[in-house]
Amino acid sequence: MENFLELLKNRRSCRRFTDEPVSQESVANIMRAALMSPSGHRINPWEFVLVENKETLRQLSVSKAAGAQLLDGAAMAVVVIADTDKTDVWVEDCSIATILMQLAAEEEGLGSCWVQIRLRKDADGGSSEENVRALLGLPANYAVLSIVAIGHKERDSKPFDEEKMQWEKLHIERFGEK
Numbered sequence: 001m002e003n004f005l006e007l008l009k010n011r012r013s014c015r016r017f018t019d020e021p022v023s024q025e026s027v028a029n030i031m032r033a034a035l036m037s038p039s040g041h042r043i044n045p046w047e048f049v050l051v052e053n054k055e056t057l058r059q060l061s062v063s064k065a066a067g068a069q070l071l072d073g074a075a076m077a078v079v080v081i082a083d084t085d086k087t088d089v090w091v092e093d094c095s096i097a098t099i100l101m102q103l104a105a106e107e108e109g110l111g112s113c114w115v116q117i118r119l120r121k122d123a124d125g126g127s128s129e130e131n132v133r134a135l136l137g138l139p140a141n142y143a144v145l146s147i148v149a150i151g152h153k154e155r156d157s158k159p160f161d162e163e164k165m166q167w168e169k170l171h172i173e174r175f176g177e178k
């Protein structure tokens, strides 16, 4: 296991994947991370749709105008949905689950990328969320936050450059105080 800060440094968005499938063990570990995510009041509004079917991945890749094409080359995707009747903090809960899956993927030696669906539109101005709903048969009370594309990295990206860390965003005791 990598040191946690090294894991954070090495997790970079991966948009190009090899054809190698993801092992069932890695899939299980990524889903374990998702299902251990903290959520407000432990309501766990999130649910996850695991997609490996190539044609479904292709259709997800055109569910929004830009930034989703990479899904077409991914070995798999996890669509992060939530029952919005359960809680008003489903966006936060689903966001945490999304990033934890990305970190778990990195821990497995895999690449991943967050594909935003909430509030996004397709090339014709239609709702990305409605496209995903229709494709996956989601009930009306379920919202879609994101899709996590996962696969073996075509190549490693440079780790996060600590020289670019924005320490100026840190305020000590009061805003503006360094």
Ligand SMILES: Cc1cc2nc3c(=O)[nH]c(=O)nc-3n(C[C@H](O)[C@H](O)[C@H](O)COP(=O)(O)O)c2cc1C
Pocket (backbone or CB within 6 Å): 011, 012, 013, 014, 015, 066, 067, 068, 070, 113, 114, 115, 116, 117
């Ligand atoms: C809320 C959110 C939405 C994102 N949506 C997309 C997306 O739709 N498509 C995409 O290619 N990358 C998306 N990303 C990835 C960001 O572009 C990426 O994290 C950022 O540029 C920093 O690069 P890094 O992940 O390599 O550190 C998203 C990231 C976040 C946190």
